Amino acid sequence: MASAIKLAWAAIVLMFISNLQQCVIGAPQVPCYFIFGDSLADDGNNNALPALAKANYAPYGIDFPKGPTGRFTNDSATRYLNKCLYTVGIGNNDYLNNYFLPQYYGTSRLYNPSQYARVLVREYAKQLRILLDNGATKIALFGLGSIGCIPYATTSFPVNSSTGCVENFNHAAQLFNDNLKSLVDELNTNSTNAKFIYVNVSGITPNVSGFTVFNSGCCRVINITGLCIPFRTPCKNRSEYVFWDSFHPTQAWNQKIAPRTYNASEPSDAYPYDISHLVQS
Ligand SMILES: *[C@@H]1O[C@H](CO)[C@@H](O)[C@H](O)[C@H]1NC(C)=O
Ligand SMILES: *[C@@H]1O[C@H](CO)[C@@H](O)[C@H](O)[C@H]1NC(C)=O
Ligand SMILES: *[C@@H]1O[C@H](CO)[C@@H](O)[C@H](O)[C@H]1NC(C)=O
Ligand SMILES: *[C@@H]1O[C@H](CO)[C@@H](O)[C@H](O)[C@H]1NC(C)=O
Ligand SMILES: *[C@@H]1O[C@H](CO)[C@@H](O)[C@H](O)[C@H]1NC(C)=O
Ligand SMILES: *[C@@H]1O[C@H](CO)[C@@H](O)[C@H](O)[C@H]1NC(C)=O
Ligand SMILES: *[C@@H]1O[C@H](CO)[C@@H](O)[C@H](O)[C@H]1NC(C)=O
Ligand SMILES: *[C@@H]1O[C@H](CO)[C@@H](O)[C@H](O)[C@H]1NC(C)=O
Numbered sequence: 001m002a003s004a005i006k007l008a009w010a011a012i013v014l015m016f017i018s019n020l021q022q023c024v025i026g027a028p029q030v031p032c033y034f035i036f037g038d039s040l041a042d043d044g045n046n047n048a049l050p051a052l053a054k055a056n057y058a059p060y061g062i063d064f065p066k067g068p069t070g071r072f073t074n075d076s077a078t079r080y081l082n083k084c085l086y087t088v089g090i091g092n093n094d095y096l097n098n099y100f101l102p103q104y105y106g107t108s109r110l111y112n113p114s115q116y117a118r119v120l121v122r123e124y125a126k127q128l129r130i131l132l133d134n135g136a137t138k139i140a141l142f143g144l145g146s147i148g149c150i151p152y153a154t155t156s157f158p159v160n161s162s163t164g165c166v167e168n169f170n171h172a173a174q175l176f177n178d179n180l181k182s183l184v185d186e187l188n189t190n191s192t193n194a195k196f197i198y199v200n201v202s203g204i205t206p207n208v209s210g211f212t213v214f215n216s217g218c219c220r221v222i223n224i225t226g227l228c229i230p231f232r233t234p235c236k237n238r239s240e241y242v243f244w245d246s247f248h249p250t251q252a253w254n255q256k257i258a259p260r261t262y263n264a265s266e267p268s269d270a271y272p273y274d275i276s277h278l279v280q281s
Contacts, residue, residue, distance in 0.1 A: 029279045030085045030138075036131075037089035037142070040248060041076055045069060053227060059219050059234040063251055076258060085279055086131060089142035089201075091176055094120055096147060096247070100157075100169060113168070117175035121183055128187065132194055138278050140270075141184060142199045142261070143177040146170050151216050152226040152246035164215070170202075177202060181271055188272075197278050198271045199261045206256035210240065217243040218250060 035041055039053055047056050055061070061068035076087075098105045099116055111119060131139065147153060148169030157166045177200070184198040208214075218235040219228035226246030228234070235241060239252040249257075260266075264274040 029276075032084045034084060034086045034136075035076065036086065038092050040092060040145075041087070041089045041142070053225070055227075057228075057230045059228055059232065062234065062238070076254065084136065084138065085275070086136050086139045087142060087199075087275075088128070088131075088139065090124070091120060091144050091173075091180075092147060092247075095144070095169065095172055095176070096152065099172065113172040113175050117172065117179045120176060121179035124180070125183055125187075128183075128196075132191065137194045138281065139194060139196050140199055140261070140275055140278060141180055141196060143180055143201050144173040145201045147173045150247055151221075151243050154215060155246070173202065184271065195278060195281050197273060197275070199275070200268055200270060201257070201261075203266070203268045204257050204260050206253070206260070208242075211242055211253070212240040214242050217241065217245040217248075219245055221246050 039055070045056065046054060056068050058068055099107050099113075102108045107116060128139070128141075146165065148159075148166035148171075149164070153159075153166040153169050154164065157169070159165055160167045177198075181198045181200075184196045187194070187196045213235075217228075218238040218241040220232050220234075221227060222229055228245050234244075238244065238250050241250050242253045244250045260269050260274075262275045264270045
């Protein structure tokens with residue numbers, strides 16, 4: 001479990017505005033932006049790591065000028081940069097690829113969901129301490145999304161007939177998020193210079209007009225991994241799909257979420273304030 005969080009932290013890439021200018025619209029609001037995260041964050045690639053989940057083959061990278069790069073997405077809020085901003089989004093793999101795979105991992109026998117959320121967030125706090133010790137001052141922590149509603153979950157596990165989602169997955173994610181939000185309070189109380197915010201990803205429900213497919217990915221996936229079958233032509237109109245494969249949202253969907261992480265449209269989108277206020281603070 002701890003090693004899953006550590007693995008996510010290993011997939012770190014430092015991005016500077018100078019490298020991003022081609023795709024930045026408007027004035028940069030921070031001189032640098034560090035992204036720490038799992039495959040839902042646009043945090044670079046893991047091509048050189050001995051990981052099973054890779055995106056270095058077609059149809060991944062379909063929207064990049066030169067095709068696959070090893071990155072799962074090609075967008076996350078890069079347009080809205082402002083002194084160094086740090087975003088951290090981890091935890092998905094500790095549930096989907098650990099806790100809810102009891103045939104491979106023992107964590108669900110060691111901890112109930114509430115204990116597991118606490119243990120994970122304590123490990124998370126230790127990693128954030130390293131960021132703080134290195135001078136980070138503006139840090140946005142992204143909560144987990146509704147992991148019980150992604151195609152991987154709904155095609156392999158029993159769903160609630162009224163929500164269409166795997167309730168115990170969402171419940172576990174909610175416990176993690178509650179702990180993460182409390183951690184934000186604790187860190188803000190303890191820190192003199194640094195400011196932390198919590199981004200309520202699972203609470204951001206965008207206007208779905210234009211999307212027609214919610215329950216399966218745009219690319220045909222390999223059963224076991226839920227990742228795209230290599231080199232298979234994906235669906236015709238990916239902008240109508242919420243999901244690209246069984247785990248990752250499409251660029252079209254991320255483009256609806258990202259502006260709200262920057263500039264909240266509902267008070268519940270971010271706590272205690274959104275990224276636009278974090279970068280100005
Ligand atoms: C991402 O894809 C879109 C097309 O969907 C393209 O216009 C944009 O330039 C791409 N961004 C990068 C950084 O490649
Ligand atoms: C299914 O979801 C509905 C609506 O959220 C809830 O009232 C109900 O208790 C759930 N059923 C189960 C078996 O979890
Ligand atoms: C915050 O400070 C308290 C009291 O010193 C300490 O027990 C706690 O571990 C600190 N929390 C974090 C996340 O650093
Ligand atoms: C996230 O947003 C949802 C929907 O608005 C809300 O019900 C929930 O309480 C929020 N969660 C947190 C941790 O703020
Ligand atoms: C959703 O988006 C569509 C198309 O952009 C727009 O016509 C509609 O008014 C929007 N609905 C809401 C509730 O914002
Ligand atoms: C793809 O879907 C979008 C959103 O529904 C629509 O605006 C666009 O015309 C579609 N494109 C094609 C080629 O069907
Ligand atoms: C993939 O999984 C589905 C559902 O579990 C099953 O019906 C199908 O036969 C599997 N396909 C392959 C190629 O294993
Ligand atoms: C946030 O969105 C509101 C409403 O769309 C807009 O008026 C405001 O200028 C935006 N703020 C920033 C910092 O972009």
